[in-house]
Amino acid sequence: MIEIKELHKYFGALHVLKGIDLNVKKGEVLSIIGASGSGKSTLLYCINGLEPIQQGEVKVDGVSVHAKDTDLNKLRTKMGMVFQQWNSFPHLSALENVALAPRIVKGKSKAESREIARAQLEHVGLSDKIDVYPSALSGGQQQRLAIARALAMEPEYMLFDEATSALDPELVGEVLDTMRLLAEEGMTMICVTHEMGFARDVSDRVAYFHQGVMEEIGPPEQIFGKPESAHTAKFLANVR
Amino acid sequence: MNFDYTFHWRPVIRKLPELLEASLVTLQISVLSMIIGIGIGLVLALLRMGGPKYLSWIATAWVETARNTPALFQLFFFSFGLGAFGLHLTPYLIVLAGLSFNNAGYLAENFRGGFQAVPDTQMRAARSLGMSTTQAYTRIIIPQVFRIVYHPMTNQLVWAVLMSSLAMIVGFRELAGETQAQAFKTFRIFEYFAVTALIYYVMVKMILGISRLLSWRLFRY
Numbered sequence: 418m419i420e421i422k423e424l425h426k427y428f429g430a431l432h433v434l435k436g437i438d439l440n441v442k443k444g445e446v447l448s449i450i451g452a453s454g455s456g457k458s459t460l461l462y463c464i465n466g467l468e469p470i471q472q473g474e475v476k477v478d479g480v481s482v483h484a485k486d487t488d489l490n491k492l493r494t495k496m497g498m499v500f501q502q503w504n505s506f507p508h509l510s511a512l513e514n515v516a517l518a519p520r521i522v523k524g525k526s527k528a529e530s531r532e533i534a535r536a537q538l539e540h541v542g543l544s545d546k547i548d549v550y551p552s553a554l555s556g557g558q559q560q561r562l563a564i565a566r567a568l569a570m571e572p573e574y575m576l577f578d579e580a581t582s583a584l585d586p587e588l589v590g591e592v593l594d595t596m597r598l599l600a601e602e603g604m605t606m607i608c609v610t611h612e613m614g615f616a617r618d619v620s621d622r623v624a625y626f627h628q629g630v631m632e633e634i635g636p637p638e639q640i641f642g643k644p645e646s647a648h649t650a651k652f653l654a655n656v657r
Numbered sequence: 658m659n660f661d662y663t664f665h666w667r668p669v670i671r672k673l674p675e676l677l678e679a680s681l682v683t684l685q686i687s688v689l690s691m692i693i694g695i696g697i698g699l700v701l702a703l704l705r706m707g708g709p710k711y712l713s714w715i716a717t718a719w720v721e722t723a724r725n726t727p728a729l730f731q732l733f734f735f736s737f738g739l740g741a742f743g744l745h746l747t748p749y750l751i752v753l754a755g756l757s758f759n760n761a762g763y764l765a766e767n768f769r770g771g772f773q774a775v776p777d778t779q780m781r782a783a784r785s786l787g788m789s790t791t792q793a794y795t796r797i798i799i800p801q802v803f804r805i806v807y808h809p810m811t812n813q814l815v816w817a818v819l820m821s822s823l824a825m826i827v828g829f830r831e832l833a834g835e836t837q838a839q840a841f842k843t844f845r846i847f848e849y850f851a852v853t854a855l856i857y858y859v860m861v862k863m864i865l866g867i868s869r870l871l872s873w874r875l876f877r878y
Binding site (some may be wrong): 496502 | 776778779781782783784785786787788789796797800804876877878
């Protein structure tokens with residue numbers, strides 16, 4: 418379970434997250450929508466400790482992410498992260514991209530980590546790209562590679578930071594399909610997304626962020642059907 | 658004007674074994690100065706990118722001096738300069754120190770550019786997988802930097818080989834020094850330096866060729 422309490426985050430004088438309270442249960446799929454600059458992505462970075470916070474607390478399975486004595490490297494293996502700019506490692510083949518972290522972070526043997534990598538590449542539909550370098554992959558394939566790389570750590574949570582925003586329109590579908598697949602398998606997911614169709618169809622809950630505040634959260638039917646907040650209604654009217 | 662100089666190549670040919678032996682000295686000291694230069698250059702680059710204020714200032718001064726003053730003067734510093742303070746290095750050490758100092762300065766800037774060319778997001782992606790900072794640097798960042806700086810590094814090695822000819826000024830018998838010593842014994846100065854220039858040319862071409870072969874093996878992406 419991910420528990421976020423009274424979270425405040427500043428970039429210098431800029432107040433980007435203004436007291437976020439949010440719990441995400443095991444097995445839940447949460448989509449976070451909202452305009453650019455509303456703090457959605459920053460929240461993900463705060464959850465896995467890539468960004469420090471100024472106030473409040475984030476707990477993952479009871480462990481406080483920003484506490485001084487927390488072993489962040491260990492905690493991060495529980496949370497896979499997929500970025501907007503897929504960030505594949507260009508100097509490693511697809512297989513090495515996925516096999517590296519299980520071996521050097523989790524200490525698995527070379528053979529075992531390659532086996533895991535093969536399985537995860539198959540999982541995301543890249544079995545035929547095992548020895549290919551990222552430069553020879555399309556954006557959609559690189560993003561699926563990034564998903565496989567995160568899954569190879571056997572995470573309990575997956576954080577998606579606008580995973581399809583940087584993709585050409587015709588490549589969005591294959592990545593969303595992979596994310597759907599994970600949701601069906603019961604993965605706990607927090608997806609910052611601009612894909613309203615995905616948010617509506619796949620999520621258990623949808624949160625709308627507005628200027629650093631979680632304006633509204635609820636089941637997709639509520640958010641997309643009859644939003645309680647005027648801001649949410651206005652945002653959705655604009656993106657439709 | 659009448660051209661009445663007769664070329665005599667024989668004395669040079671006879672001394673070719675000595676010249677080739679001296680060219681090995683050139684290669685050895687150049688490569689050694691590169692290895693030292695890479696080590697120091699890496700430290701200088703890291704200090705300039707985010708070291709403590711004073712160390713970063715020293716690193717900047719090093720880089721500025723190495724890149725913006727004549728290499729010959731840098732060599733003088735390690736001979737006459739240190740000599741004025743009563744510190745007398747052997748010719749070999751003077752040349753090694755001078756070349757290493759210069760290499761480190763140039764390489765530091767190459768490395769800094771290389772680090773800046775790798776997007777920050779690579780570090781984030783590595784850390785998000787649970788890698789420590791050290792693992793992220795050694796497995797993800799530095800291999801990419803290495804590729805970016807590989808060809809500039811080859812250039813610097815070529816430059817070090819050519820720059821090492823300055824060693825004859827401080828009396829060190831690498832290729833240029835040996836050539837000078839032999840040339841003035843026989844007064845076949847033009848012939849000696851012509852042959853030596855050719856040896857330098859071949860050495861540089863060999864370095865470039867090996868570097869290219871190696872790059873095909875090293876970089877498969």
